[in-house]
Amino acid sequence: MSVRSTARALPTMLRVAFAEAVAYRAEVLVWMLATTMPLIMLALWLAVAREGPVGRLGETELIAYFLSTFIVRQFTGSWACWQINTEVRDGTLAMRLLRPVHPMLAYAAEQLVSVPVRGIFSLPIAIAGLIWLGTAPFPHDPLVWMGWALSMLGAWLISLFVNFIVGCSSLFLESSLKIMDIWLALFFVFSGYLIPVELFPPIVRAIGDWLPFRYQIGLPVELMTGVYDRAASLTMLGRQWLMVVVLGAFTAFVWRRGIGRFAAYGG
Amino acid sequence: MRRYLHLLAAQIRTSTLLGLQYRVDFVLDGIIEIFWALTAIVPLFIVFSKRESVAGWSFGESLLVVAWFTLLTGVLEGAIHPSLAAVVEHVRKGTLDFVLLKPADAQFLVSTARFQPWRAVNAVTAMILFVLAFRKIGHGPTPWGIAGALALLAAAMVILYSLGILTVSAAFHVVRVDNLSQLFSSIFDAARWPVAVFRGALRLVFTFVIPLALMTTYPSLALLGRLPWHAFVLSFVVAIVFAAGSRAIWLRAISQYTSAGG
Numbered sequence: 001m002s003v004r005s006t007a008r009a010l011p012t013m014l015r016v017a018f019a020e021a022v023a024y025r026a027e028v029l030v031w032m033l034a035t036t037m038p039l040i041m042l043a044l045w046l047a048v049a050r051e052g053p054v055g056r057l058g059e060t061e062l063i064a065y066f067l068s069t070f071i072v073r074q075f076t077g078s079w080a081c082w083q084i085n086t087e088v089r090d091g092t093l094a095m096r097l098l099r100p101v102h103p104m105l106a107y108a109a110e111q112l113v114s115v116p117v118r119g120i121f122s123l124p125i126a127i128a129g130l131i132w133l134g135t136a137p138f139p140h141d142p143l144v145w146m147g148w149a150l151s152m153l154g155a156w157l158i159s160l161f162v163n164f165i166v167g168c169s170s171l172f173l174e175s176s177l178k179i180m181d182i183w184l185a186l187f188f189v190f191s192g193y194l195i196p197v198e199l200f201p202p203i204v205r206a207i208g209d210w211l212p213f214r215y216q217i218g219l220p221v222e223l224m225t226g227v228y229d230r231a232a233s234l235t236m237l238g239r240q241w242l243m244v245v246v247l248g249a250f251t252a253f254v255w256r257r258g259i260g261r262f263a264a265y266g267g
Numbered sequence: 268m269r270r271y272l273h274l275l276a277a278q279i280r281t282s283t284l285l286g287l288q289y290r291v292d293f294v295l296d297g298i299i300e301i302f303w304a305l306t307a308i309v310p311l312f313i314v315f316s317k318r319e320s321v322a323g324w325s326f327g328e329s330l331l332v333v334a335w336f337t338l339l340t341g342v343l344e345g346a347i348h349p350s351l352a353a354v355v356e357h358v359r360k361g362t363l364d365f366v367l368l369k370p371a372d373a374q375f376l377v378s379t380a381r382f383q384p385w386r387a388v389n390a391v392t393a394m395i396l397f398v399l400a401f402r403k404i405g406h407g408p409t410p411w412g413i414a415g416a417l418a419l420l421a422a423a424m425v426i427l428y429s430l431g432i433l434t435v436s437a438a439f440h441v442v443r444v445d446n447l448s449q450l451f452s453s454i455f456d457a458a459r460w461p462v463a464v465f466r467g468a469l470r471l472v473f474t475f476v477i478p479l480a481l482m483t484t485y486p487s488l489a490l491l492g493r494l495p496w497h498a499f500v501l502s503f504v505v506a507i508v509f510a511a512g513s514r515a516i517w518l519r520a521i522s523q524y525t526s527a528g529g
Contacts, residue, residue, distance in 0.1 A: 034453040040460075044314065047322040047464040054317050181299055185306040195313050 009101050010109065018113040028114070032121050035073055041194050042066035055199060061225065064137040065196055067129040068221040073193065074122045075115055075152060076216060078159040080107045081180045084167030089175070093262060104255060108160060115156075139226035147233045148223040154240040155216050161247035162212065164255070171258030192218030198227070212247065215240040274371060275379055282349075282382040296385045304337050304392040307459065322463040327403030329461060331490060334396035335423075335483040336459045341389025342424055343455065347431040348448050349381035354435045363524070374432065374517050408490040415489040415499065422506040423482040429506075429513035430477070436513070436520040458483045478505050 021028065045062045048054055057065065084107070087093040096103040139145070166183060170176040188194055190204075190213040197205060197218045208214050219236055222228060228236060287293060311333060315326040324332075354377045357363035366376050401407050408416070434447050454477055457465075462473055462480035473479040481502045488494035 030447065030450050034450045037453060037456060040457045041310070043465050043469060044310075044321070044460050047466075048314055048318055050322075051318065178295055178299060182302065185303050189306045189309045194310050199313055199317070201316075 005100050006102065006105060010105075013101065013106060013109045014113055017110045018116075020110075021113050021117045028117055029121065032074065032118065035070070035077070037188075038066045038069040038073065038193065057196065057199075060133060060137050063129070064133055064225050065221060067125065067133075068224040069193055069217060071122050071126055072152070072155065072217055072220045072224070074118045076155040076159050076220070077114075077118075078111050078156075078163045080111060080160060080163035081167040082177065083107065083110075084164070085170045085175055085177055088167075088170045088262065097259075097262075104164060104251070107164070111160060137225060139223075141230070143230060144223060144226070144228075144233060147237055148220060151215075151220045151223055151237055151240060154237070154244050155220050157244045158212050158216050158240070158247060161244070161251045164251045165247065168251070168254045168258040171261050187213050187216065190214060191216050192221060197222070209239065212243050215243050271371070271375060274375070278379040279382055282380075283384045287384070293385050296383075297388045300386065300388040301392055304389065304396075307337075308333055308396075322461065324461045324463060325404070327400050327405075328487065328491065330396060330400035330403060331487040332461050332483050333459055334393045334400055335420075335486050337389050337396060338393035338420075339423060339427060339458070339482055340455075341386045341393065343427060343431075343452070345383050345386030345389070347378075347428060348452075349383050350378050351431055351435055351438070351448055353377065353380045355438050358438060358524075367521070367524075373521060374514070377435070378428070378432070404491075409492055412490045412492045415494065416486045419481070419486040419489055419499070419502055422502045423486065425506040426478055426482060426509050429509035432513040432517050436516045439520045439524055455479065461487070475505070478509075481505055 042062060045054065045057075045066070046059060049057065049059050049062055053059075054062075084093070087096070093103065096106060099106070162183065163180075166176050166180045169179065173179075190197075190208050190211065192214055197208060197214050200208065219240055222236075223233060308330070311326070311329060314321060315329070319325065321329065354363070357366060357377070367373050369376060430451065434451055437447060457473060458479035462470055462484040465473055470480075474481070485494055485498055485502055489499070
C-alpha cells in the first residue's frame with residue numbers, strides 16, 4: 001500500500017466513481033430535493049422577519065443565509081457511514097481490504113466525485129440567488145473568499161471523518177446507524193442548518209463553538225455572508241482545522257482498532 | 268369485510284412480534300424517537316424567543332401544530348414507510364408475484380405487511396405536546412373542537428396513506444425508493460409549521476398539491492374552534508380525491524407490472 005501506487009490508482013478511482021455518480025442522475029436529483037429544508041426554514045424565518053429584523057438579520061440577510069446553507073450542505077454532505085455499515089454487514093469490505101489502496105481513501109474518492117455532480121445542480125440556485133439579491137450581502141474581500149474555500153474543505157473533511165468514525169464503530173457494534181441518527185439530530189439543530197447560530201442564546205453558542213457541528217455548515221455560511229472581519233475569520237478557521245486534525249487522528253485510531261475485529265460475514 | 272379485519276389483526280400481530288424480537292433495538296428506537304421529537308421543537312423555542320407571534324400564530328398554537336405533526340410522523344414511520352419499503356423489496360426480488368397470487372386485495376396486503384410498533388412512542392410524545400400547548404394557550408378545546416379534529420385526523424391519515432401508495436406506484440418505475448421515501452419525509456417536514464407561514468405559490472402547493480395544511484394546520488384550527496366549515500368540508504373532498512386517485516394509479520401500476528423474476 002505505497003504512496004506511489006495509491007497516487008497512480010487515484011485518477012482511475014475518481015473516474016470510475018464519477019461514472020457511477022452520473023449513472024444515477026435521478027438519484028442525485030432526489031437526494032438534492034430531499035435537502036430542501038433550508039428553503040422551508042427560510043420561509044419560516046421570513047415570516048418572523050416580516051415585523052422587523054431578527055437581531056442583525058433582515059429579509060435580505062436571511063435569504064442570503066439560507067441559500068448559502070443550501071449550497072454548503074450540497075457540497076459538504078457525506079454518506080460514508082451508511083456505506084461502511086452496509087459493507088461491514090454484507091462482507092464487501094473484505095474486497096476493499098484486498099485492494100492495494102487504503103479503503104478510507106477509496107471511500108473519500110467516491111464522496112469527492114459527488115461534488116462536481118452536485119455543483120451542476122446547485123449552480124443555477126446560486127446564480128438565481130445572486131441575481132435576486134445582488135452582490136451586496138456577500139463579502140468583497142478576496143482573502144475572505146480564500147478563507148471560505150479553506151472552510152469548505154474543512155467542513156467536508158469533518159463530515160467525512162465523522163462518517164468514518166461512526167461507520168467504523170459498526171465494527172464494534174454490528175450496526176452504528178442509530179448513533180448516526182443521534183448525530184444527525186444534533187447536527188440539524190446546532191450546525192446552523194435550520195437556525196442561524198447567532199440566534200441561539202449565548203450559553204448554547206459558547207458550547208457550540210467547541211463542538212464540531214457548526215464547523216460543518218455554520219462557519220462556511222457565515223464567511224460567505226460576511227459575518228466576520230479578517231481576524232475573527234482566522235480564529236474560527238483555526239478552531240475548525242483543529243477539529244479536523246483531532247477527528248482525523250480519531251478516525252485513524254478507530255479504524256486501526258476496528259479492522260482487527262472485522263470478520264467477513266458474507267463469506 | 269370480516270375476513271379483512273381478521274387479516275389485519277394477524278398482520279399487526281406478526282409485525283409486533285417481529286419488532287419485539289430485538290429488545291435492545293426496541294428500547295433504543297423508542298429513545299431515539301423521543302430525542303428526535305425534542306430536537307425538532309428547538310427551532311420553535313428559538314423563533315418564539317424573538318417574537319410573541321409568527322404569522323398570527325402564538326407559541327402555544329404553533330406547539331399544537333407540532334403535536335399533530337409528531338402524531339402523523341408516528342403514523343408515517345410506523346405504518347406507511349415500512350410497508351413502502353416492503354413493496355420495493357418485493358419488486359426488486361421479484362417476490363411481489365406471491366403477493367399478487369394471494370386471494371386478497373394486493374393493495375391491502377402490501378399496506379398492512381409491516382408495522383414498526385415502537386413508533387407509537389410518537390403518539391405519547393404528541394399527547395404531551397398537546398397538553399403543554401393547551402396549558403400555554405390557557406384554555407382547553409371544546410368537545411365539538413375535539414370531534415372535528417378527530418374527523419380531520421382520519422382525513423389526514425387517508426391523505427398520507429394515499430401519498431404513500433402513489434410513492435409505491437412510482438417505485439415500479441424508479442426502483443430505488445429508499446430515497447423517494449426520504450424525499451417524502453423531507454417534504455412532510457414543512458407540515459411542522461402553520462401554513463400561514465408560507466406565502467403565495469408555496470401555500471397553494473401545501474394546501475392542494477401536497478396537502479400538508481389539511482394534515483396539521485386544519486386540525487389545530489379545529490381544536491382552537493377557528494376552522495371555517497368550508498375548510499372542514501374541503502379536507503374530506505381532498506381526502507376522497509386522493510384516495511380514489513391513488514387507488515386508480517395503483518391498479519394501473521399493478522396491471523402494467525411485469526415480474527422481475529421471469
